Amino acid sequence: AQSVAQPEDQVNVAEGNPLTVKCTYSVSGNPYLFWYVQYPNRGLQFLLKYITGDNLVKGSYGFEAEFNKSQTSFHLKKPSALVSDSALYFCAVDGGGSYIPTFGRGTSLIVHP
Amino acid sequence: EAGVAQSPRYKIIEKRQSVAFWCNPISGHATLYWYQQILGQGPKLLIQFQNNGVVDDSQLPKDRFSAERLKGVDSTLKIQPAKLEDSAVYLCASSPQGLSTYEQYFGPGTRLTVT
Numbered sequence A: 001a002q003s004v005a006q007p008e009d010q011v012n013v014a015e016g017n018p019l020t021v022k023c024t025y026s027v028s029g030n031p032y033l034f035w036y037v038q039y040p041n042r043g044l045q046f047l048l049k050y051i052t053g054d055n056l057v058k059g060s061y062g063f064e065a066e067f068n069k070s071q072t073s074f075h076l077k078k079p080s081a082l083v084s085d086s087a088l089y090f091c092a093v094d095g096g097g098s099y100i101p102t103f104g105r106g107t108s109l110i111v112h113p
Numbered sequence B: 001e002a003g004v005a006q007s008p009r010y011k012i013i014e015k016r017q018s019v020a021f022w023c024n025p026i027s028g029h030a031t032l033y034w035y036q037q038i039l040g041q042g043p044k045l046l047i048q049f050q051n052n053g054v055v056d057d058s059q060l061p062k063d064r065f066s067a068e069r070l071k072g073v074d075s076t077l078k079i080q081p082a083k084l085e086d087s088a089v090y091l092c093a094s095s096p097q098g099l100s101t102y103e104q105y106f107g108p109g110t111r112l113t114v115t
Helices: none
Strands: A003-005 A010-014 A019-021 A024-026 A031-038 A044-050 A056-058 A064-068 A073-078 A087-095 A107-112 B005-007 B010-013 B019-024 B031-037 B044-050 B053-056 B065-069 B075-079 B088-095 B110-114
Touching: A003 A087, A010 A019, A019 A107, A024 A073, A031 A064, A031 A073, A044 A056, A044 A064, A073 A087, B005 B088, B010 B019, B019 B088, B019 B110, B031 B075, B044 B065, B044 B075, B075 B088
Parallel strands: A010 A107, B010 B110
Antiparallel strands: A003 A024, A019 A073, A031 A044, A031 A087, A056 A064, A064 A073, A087 A107, B005 B019, B019 B075, B031 B044, B031 B088, B044 B053, B065 B075, B088 B110
């Protein structure tokens, strides 16, 4: 069975500071990893994904994530946070390319002016 | 490109009543998903279609939930009879085939309240 853990329910950061939202996973087979963002009263939007290749992947809105196989992690990062980044962030994993992803519980990111 | 469409956006029903949700995926997307998102939790997959065939429905409560995908395009999800614990947002998503293009496009969701 595949699973995702987002250990922080909430992350608080000041505008302009770097941010990190953590994600660890457990799968059998090669992991396919995703980050999605959910703004209030809206559906989830794709941010970025790791399928294969470079461990550092870049996505929308200046976000990036680093795949670390030994630590089974896929943390989301941004060098300089904006107030508009405040939203709910979900990590998802698909083990082996089954097209059946499992989502984490989500992390609420709050960026303070 | 039009996004994933869902209707209705909101629905309030009493327990034991029935309800149906509709989803129109992005044109050409072979894979369609229905998720249940309870407040404070991540989306939980209910059913996945590949074209008009079911790929996975292991987490669908089949005694009360049913879903179909007509001609490999639109899909409906039905709950009959509804229970209080079915109150959630029901999300539809679609995805093109192929690992290089593998990402999900989500609709705005239908917020169901069962009283």
